[in-house]
Amino acid sequence: MYGSGSLTGEYRGADEMKILMVDDNPYVLSGLLDGIDFKGLGFDEVFTAPNARKARELLDQVTIEILITDIEMPNGSGLKLLEWVNEQHPGIVTLFCTSYADFNYAQEALRLHCFDYYVKPIRYADFTEHLKRAIDEVKRTAATRQIETYGHYWMDAQWNNKADFWYKYLYRLSRVTEQEIAEEIAARRLEYAPEDEVCICIVKVGRTSKVEGMTTETRDFVFKNISEEIFRPAGYEPEGLLITANHTLTIILRKAGGQAAGGSFRALCATLLESLCRYVAKESNCYYREHIPIARAQEALEQLEEIALDDISNRKSVIDYDRYIREKREERKTDFSDWEELFFNRQTELLVTKIREYLSGRVEEKTMSGQFLREVRSWIVQMSGTILRKNETEAYRLFDDTEYDDLFGEAVTSVSGALGFAEYVIYKTNVYLDGIEKSQTVAERVRQFIKQNYNRNITRDEIENLSYMNLNQISKLFKQETGKSLHNYQMAVRIDRAAQMLREGTYSISEIAQNVGYDNFSYFSRLFKDRTGYTPKEYRNRTVGEGAVPTVR
Numbered sequence: 044m045y046g047s048g049s050l051t052g053e054y055r056g057a058d059e060m061k062i063l064m065v066d067d068n069p070y071v072l073s074g075l076l077d078g079i080d081f082k083g084l085g086f087d088e089v090f091t092a093p094n095a096r097k098a099r100e101l102l103d104q105v106t107i108e109i110l111i112t113d114i115e116m117p118n119g120s121g122l123k124l125l126e127w128v129n130e131q132h133p134g135i136v137t138l139f140c141t142s143y144a145d146f147n148y149a150q151e152a153l154r155l156h157c158f159d160y161y162v163k164p165i166r167y168a169d170f171t172e173h174l175k176r177a178i179d180e181v182k183r184t185a186a187t188r189q190i191e192t193y194g195h196y197w198m199d200a201q202w203n204n205k206a207d208f209w210y211k212y213l214y215r216l217s218r219v220t221e222q223e224i225a226e227e228i229a230a231r232r233l234e235y236a237p238e239d240e241v242c243i244c245i246v247k248v249g250r251t252s253k254v255e256g257m258t259t260e261t262r263d264f265v266f267k268n269i270s271e272e273i274f275r276p277a278g279y280e281p282e283g284l285l286i287t288a289n290h291t292l293t294i295i296l297r298k299a300g301g302q303a304a305g306g307s308f309r310a311l312c313a314t315l316l317e318s319l320c321r322y323v324a325k326e327s328n329c330y331y332r333e334h335i336p337i338a339r340a341q342e343a344l345e346q347l348e349e350i351a352l353d354d355i356s357n358r359k360s361v362i363d364y365d366r367y368i369r370e371k372r373e374e375r376k377t378d379f380s381d382w383e384e385l386f387f388n389r390q391t392e393l394l395v396t397k398i399r400e401y402l403s404g405r406v407e408e409k410t411m412s413g414q415f416l417r418e419v420r421s422w423i424v425q426m427s428g429t430i431l432r433k434n435e436t437e438a439y440r441l442f443d444d445t446e447y448d449d450l451f452g453e454a455v456t457s458v459s460g461a462l463g464f465a466e467y468v469i470y471k472t473n474v475y476l477d478g479i480e481k482s483q484t485v486a487e488r489v490r491q492f493i494k495q496n497y498n499r500n501i502t503r504d505e506i507e508n509l510s511y512m513n514l515n516q517i518s519k520l521f522k523q524e525t526g527k528s529l530h531n532y533q534m535a536v537r538i539d540r541a542a543q544m545l546r547e548g549t550y551s552i553s554e555i556a557q558n559v560g561y562d563n564f565s566y567f568s569r570l571f572k573d574r575t576g577y578t579p580k581e582y583r584n585r586t587v588g589e590g591a592v593p594t595v596r
Contacts, residue, residue, distance in 0.1 A: 065111065071165070111137075140170075240297070243340065245294075312361045489506060
């Protein structure tokens with residue numbers, strides 16, 4: 044999240060900057076001093092403080108350009124420190140570096156104009172990139188310090204505020220009530236109402252070429268610019284642009300000022316698809332819905348993702364949800380029930396034989412047509428998608444290859460093309476399902492991965508790469524099998540390992556907290572007590588002093 048006031052004094056140059064780091068954990072401070080090349084970044088002095096009180100004393104004595112601070116500390120929190128800085132020394136670029144990936148903290152940080160929010164553990168190369176962006180912000184604000192208004196900053200902050208709202212609303216696992224939406228809108232001071240209408244379009248970005256070489260920031264900037272250039276002239280205002288780990292681009296749009304927009308929304312989506320293909324990446328289809336109340340946007344997005352999961356056609360087409368559902372019902376008028384039963388029962392050879400015989404019969408009867416071949420192709424696509432979806436698999440990821448694309452096009456040009464496409468899809472579907480049956484379940488693979496990597500932050504991409512599923516599907520399966528969310532399972536593994544280390548008595552409690560992935564000792568202690576009923580110290584004393592091992596719940 045971005046934002047800071049302009050510098051009130053004269054900027055001394057990139058090679059004369061001073062930075063202050065505030066953290067009550069001396070290991071964090073020493074680690075940053077050892078791991079970051081501050082001199083190479085242009086800092087001539089680096090100051091440290093163990094708490095907010097010492098930080099305020101230093102800030103009153105020394106001109107600081109960049110402030111890095113923890114949030115929870117003795118003698119004053121980082122949030123209170125930033126409030127004080129905003130009043131007494133406005134213009135300092137502030138980064139929160141904390142163990143808390145907490146929405147309320149992030150929301151408060153945005154309100155206080157924090158420039159960036161970094162979640163520990165610290166990865167030096169990654170953290171250096173955040174510092175470089177902070178340095179760029181110092182330079183940018185210095186160049187505009189005479190400007191009295193903050194129009195550009197406000198717009199950037201608003202964009203991030205909106206994007207965060209839409210991401211947390213649309214991709215929340217549980218259903219969000221209209222009251223919760225209204226409360227969140229009010230808390231963020233957004234000019235929305237639950238009954239306001241939006242348009243939603245999603246694009247499955249397939250095999251990428253140019254995107255793979257981009258940083259996340261560059262990719263987001265490119266997608267945002269393309270979307271704004273296409274939709275704004277037609278009267279649509281982009282409200283949020285979300286890119287999930289499974290390469291799905293979601294754009295939320297409103298008609299500017301509630302006025303009717305020029306041109307059809309379908310045509311605008313087609314232009315978007317064409318631009319993405321030309322400038323960014325090879326993609327599949329674009330799916331959209333219009334006139335959706337904000338209160339129903341979560342449900343509408345799920346329905347769009349459902350047809351995107353069901354559709355593996357990769358036709359580079361713009362697909363209206365309502366039309367897709369209507370055509371899908373009409374397509375079922377042709378009776379393929381015998382084929383469906385064979386497909387579901389995995390009788391591959393017999394199914395391919397039946398399809399070949401039927402198509403040959405239509406040729407002999409001279410009733411073969413391009414329309415019928417399209418129906419056959421559509422049936423194969425839908426049946427494969429249905430079977431894979433029942434096995435919680437994203438079909439478009441399984442068939443994201445050039446061979447599929449070529450065969451898909453040939454399937455409507457000749458009987459041999461239709462047979463080639465049918466054999467490819469049917470065999471590949473069943474080979475994949477055979478592999479699932481012979482291997483661990485998805486939940487078991489995720490469980491083993493968490494056990495092996497419990498003491499670090501696991502990314503969404505890492506979890507999704509364990510299967511052909513997105514995180515929501517994996518989370519649902521995992522909860523069904525284990526009874527726990529992914530987060531709670533990782534926390535349980537961490538605390539169980541901490542309890543084991545406490546019983547062994549080899550490490551100090553603070554070292555154990557670090558070893559299991561918690562930089563903040565008080566947070567670790569609170570979690571440990573919630574799970575065991577004892578603080579870490581009480582647990583160790585009972586184990587060592589009385590010989591009894593308390594039960595970890």
